[in-house]
Amino acid sequence: EADIYQTPRYLVIGTGKKITLECSQTMGHDKMYWYQQDPGMELHLIHYSYGVNSTEKGDLSSESTVSRIRTEHFPLTLESARPSHTSQYLCASSGQANTGELFFGEGSRLTVL
Amino acid sequence: EDKVVQSPLSLVVHEGDTVTLNCSYEVTNFRSLLWYKQEKKAPTFLFMLTSSGIEKKSGRLSSILDKKELFSILNITATQTGDSAVYLCAVIRRALTFGSGTRLQVQP
Numbered sequence: 001e002a003d004i005y006q007t008p009r010y011l012v013i014g015t016g017k018k019i020t021l022e023c024s025q026t027m028g029h030d031k032m033y034w035y036q037q038d039p040g041m042e043l044h045l046i047h048y049s050y051g052v053n054s055t056e057k058g059d060l061s062s063e064s065t066v067s068r069i070r071t072e073h074f075p076l077t078l079e080s081a082r083p084s085h086t087s088q089y090l091c092a093s094s095g096q097a098n099t100g101e102l103f104f105g106e107g108s109r110l111t112v113l
Numbered sequence: 114e115d116k117v118v119q120s121p122l123s124l125v126v127h128e129g130d131t132v133t134l135n136c137s138y139e140v141t142n143f144r145s146l147l148w149y150k151q152e153k154k155a156p157t158f159l160f161m162l163t164s165s166g167i168e169k170k171s172g173r174l175s176s177i178l179d180k181k182e183l184f185s186i187l188n189i190t191a192t193q194t195g196d197s198a199v200y201l202c203a204v205i206r207r208a209l210t211f212g213s214g215t216r217l218q219v220q221p
Binding site: 102103 | 155158161201205207208213
């Protein structure tokens with residue numbers, strides 16, 4: 001059983017609000033990722049980190065930002081939410097074994113009104 | 114640009130049928146191809162394939178990779194309603210690059 005947690009699971013918020021989606025893992029994994037997935041659509045990588053103080057943008061451009069101050073924590077922030085940000089955000093991590101297997105959190109479903 | 118293409122996009126079968134899901138890819142510096150199953154929430158890992166021609170099996174599921182023709186297939190035999198899900202194929206680049214998935218619906 002993978003130990004990666006996301007909060008909140010569901011969030012409905014008004015336009016212009018600042019939001020932070022939390023992601024924590026207790027497996028000691030160096031690599032962490034954020035994917036964005038619209039209903040019925042594919043997962044798109046928006047951010048990744050290979051370790052503390054290392055963050056990179058992914059394949060899909062996103063107005064969100066991330067930080068990696070601690071190994072176990074990889075929060076995603078939207079400074080000013082808009083309806084176009086409505087989506088599911090999935091956090092994942094992978095370990096040193098470099099098997100490629102990602103362990104996913106259960107996702108944060110964001111709705112911006 | 115790297116691509117991962119899955120087919121069919123959607124499939125409806127009856128319990129007991131056998132299904133084959135396809136994944137083709139164009140990726141620079143290919144390392145591995147992975148299959149995931151996604152039901153209502155997050156994807157769960159099924160297989161990782163690195164070498165051509167070596168079949169991976171787990172119960173009624175099996176998968177094989179062809180690095181010459183740049184594709185993989187996922188077979189599910191004797192399907193059950195619990196197999197209904199989206200099956201995702203992914204290749205390793207900086208992270209995993211996913212295909213759009215095949216939505217499988219198994220009817221009783």
